Amino acid sequence: MEEKKIIVNNICCIGAGYVGGPTMSVIADRCPNINVEVVDLNESRIDAWNSEELSNLPIFEPGLDQVIKRTRGRNLFFSTNISEAIAKADMVFISVNTPTKKKGLGAGQASDLKWIEACARQVAKFSKGKTVVVEKSTLPVRTAEVIKKILGSYQIINENNEKEFCVLSNPEFLAEGTAIDNLENPDRVLIGGDDENSIKSLVNIYTNWIPEKKIITTNLWSSELSKLAANAFLAQRISSINSIAAFCEVAGADIEEVSKAIGSDSRIGSNFLNASPGFGGSCFKKDILNLVYLSRYFGLPEVADYWESVVRINEWNQKRISELIVKTLFGTISGKKIVILGFSFKANTNDTRESPAIRISKDLLEEGAKVVIYDPKVKSSQIINDLEPYSSTENCLSTQPHKNFIDGTWCFSEHLEDSFDGADAVVVLTEWPNFATIKWSSIANRMRSPGWVFDSRRIVNEKDVLSSGLNYWSIGRKYN
Ligand code: NAD
Ligand code: UGA
Numbered sequence: 282m283e284e285k286k287i288i289v290n291n292i293c294c295i296g297a298g299y300v301g302g303p304t305m306s307v308i309a310d311r312c313p314n315i316n317v318e319v320v321d322l323n324e325s326r327i328d329a330w331n332s333e334e335l336s337n338l339p340i341f342e343p344g345l346d347q348v349i350k351r352t353r354g355r356n357l358f359f360s361t362n363i364s365e366a367i368a369k370a371d372m373v374f375i376s377v378n379t380p381t382k383k384k385g386l387g388a389g390q391a392s393d394l395k396w397i398e399a400c401a402r403q404v405a406k407f408s409k410g411k412t413v414v415v416e417k418s419t420l421p422v423r424t425a426e427v428i429k430k431i432l433g434s435y436q437i438i439n440e441n442n443e444k445e446f447c448v449l450s451n452p453e454f455l456a457e458g459t460a461i462d463n464l465e466n467p468d469r470v471l472i473g474g475d476d477e478n479s480i481k482s483l484v485n486i487y488t489n490w491i492p493e494k495k496i497i498t499t500n501l502w503s504s505e506l507s508k509l510a511a512n513a514f515l516a517q518r519i520s521s522i523n524s525i526a527a528f529c530e531v532a533g534a535d536i537e538e539v540s541k542a543i544g545s546d547s548r549i550g551s552n553f554l555n556a557s558p559g560f561g562g563s564c565f566k567k568d569i570l571n572l573v574y575l576s577r578y579f580g581l582p583e584v585a586d587y588w589e590s591v592v593r594i595n596e597w598n599q600k601r602i603s604e605l606i607v608k609t610l611f612g613t614i615s616g617k618k619i620v621i622l623g624f625s626f627k628a629n630t631n632d633t634r635e636s637p638a639i640r641i642s643k644d645l646l647e648e649g650a651k652v653v654i655y656d657p658k659v660k661s662s663q664i665i666n667d668l669e670p671y672s673s674t675e676n677c678l679s680t681q682p683h684k685n686f687i688d689g690t691w692c693f694s695e696h697l698e699d700s701f702d703g704a705d706a707v708v709v710l711t712e713w714p715n716f717a718t719i720k721w722s723s724i725a726n727r728m729r730s731p732g733w734v735f736d737s738r739r740i741v742n743e744k745d746v747l748s749s750g751l752n753y754w755s756i757g758r759k760y761n
Pocket of ligand 2: 455512553557562563
């Protein structure tokens, strides 16, 4: 007898973060007949998702506010009532964090699945009837097995046998800063599973706005592994281009010319070839380390070493930039004022997780610099957390810039224009578009001479910097 078609009227998403929030907003927008409830343990995050003022949403993502405006209160809801949302749902997306384990077996490499396990137990306990459970978080290969086991144990102990589960893998490929565009027009949607009806129910949701030919279906393990592999390949490209950028700096080549030349080969392609202070973000490092851990676990140490080197080059690249700043500023930056422009890990997001700015700022603070930090979207409270144990200084932006500013401390600058008085150097770490249009001629005379601009993103107007009498260094080019 053929199984009954699964009709999805109610979706619950556990985890209202950088993935859960935007992903569910777009599903609600494109599927007005489906009720979508996004739940989270974090009450203040849910309050922020519900805030009337759309500029107070907990994450900044271009276009997100408009999607929320259309959907919130219509068929999109944010709440902390996890049990009720699960009980109502025909389909539950698990979209919680899966950071690298800090302690115990696999510490420093394996993913910590404690939040995933908690979700599986919550779903097992509160769900009713048939529930399709969708892994949206990025997970180690074969995690679906763990989830199935937890759900299965409840399925058996339930006397009326009224609970039934099916687990699918549906990894998310959105990039921060372009999340809405990526969700509305993805390159592909990947669904892994072994139950035809459940797969169909998820395909039916996506075909509301995505052509069916873009939907790839695979077995569970291929889907889980493809997500880790995609991130590893992307990160590998950045480590590759950054290693060549360092080579350019000693050999007299120019990384922009080299990127263009190699990217014109259609087999290589031109995307993701921008030299930088290194890749940041919550996922590349964590996902590669997870791949490294699994490779060793499955008896493939050479494979593990290969991927681990991608992370090592990234760390080396960040270190070499802070060392280069110290060397250029005559071997000491103690007491010198250095302005960091951009603290998020890339432009168009307020996310600072694994941002190269954290490592580089800490290195400069360790050397005794007075660090001024400006970012158009990152809040000072976030930077306080990120730069622990280094403390911030109050009122350092007064007209007497050095007065209250203690060596080895930092301060937050709310306005770009206020950042430069008495500075010895400016270091551009994020490619925010407004850094490209800074008028260096009006800034140079406020800095201490000789002043430097270090451009780790190749975004600054070099001619303007040089004609203002400042010195200039940019990544991937030789300077005498
Ligand atoms: P996040 O930390 O921003 O959000 C996760 C949320 O889950 C948090 O708000 C947390 O409070 C909540 N949570 C944890 N356990 C819970 C529980 N038991 N019940 C209810 N809520 C719970 O994380 P994120 O950036 O959204 O990433 C989530 C997953 O998606 C990760 O596996 C990540 O690797 C993957 N991913 C992230 C991105 C990205 O751009 N950030 C892109 C693709 C995939
Ligand atoms: C990345 C992937 O691009 C997404 O497909 C994936 O879903 C996501 O990780 C995830 O799993 O979390 P994200 O980290 O948001 O997305 O941003 P990217 O645009 O990939 O940038 C990552 C880092 O690489 C940033 O620090 C960025 O500045 C850096 N980068 C990127 C470069 O240094 N050079 C480039 O050419 C491109």
